[in-house]
Amino acid sequence: MANSAGSRKRARQAEKRRQHNASLRSMVRTYIKKVVTAIDSGDQAAANAALKVAQPIMDASVNKGIFSKSKVARTKSRLNARIKALV
Template sequence: MANSAGSRKRARQAVGRRAHNASLRSMVRTYIKKVRAAIDTKNYDDAQAALTVAIPYVDKMVTKGILHKNKAARIKSRLNASVVALKG
């Protein structure tokens, strides 16, 4: 365990920050799952709507440092390709 007062405070802050980050990560994963579920139903309109909702959340996680920018780009690209494949 940390010894100095400052490092004890840092340890306390890390616990709260970790919980907050986990919550945000879980939220964005839920939006991604909603897009994948819409893709599985093979309904283009629902999948497109779910993707439109999910993309801003993925981008927000990049600015907050929850996701790496390349991972976010990969997620968006794969979801978009799957949705476009439904249309064609």
């Protein structure tokens, strides 16, 4: 456990930040799951709509440092490829 006042404060801030980041990460994963669910149901229009909603949220998570840029790009690419394969 932290001993000095400054290190105790730093530990409190780190925990608060960790919980906030976990919440944002969970939210992004939920939006991705909505797209995957629409793809699995075979509804291309719903999958496109879900991806259109999820993309800006995924991009914002990159700017906030929640996910790396390459991970989000890879995920978007794979989801888009799966949607196009539904035809």
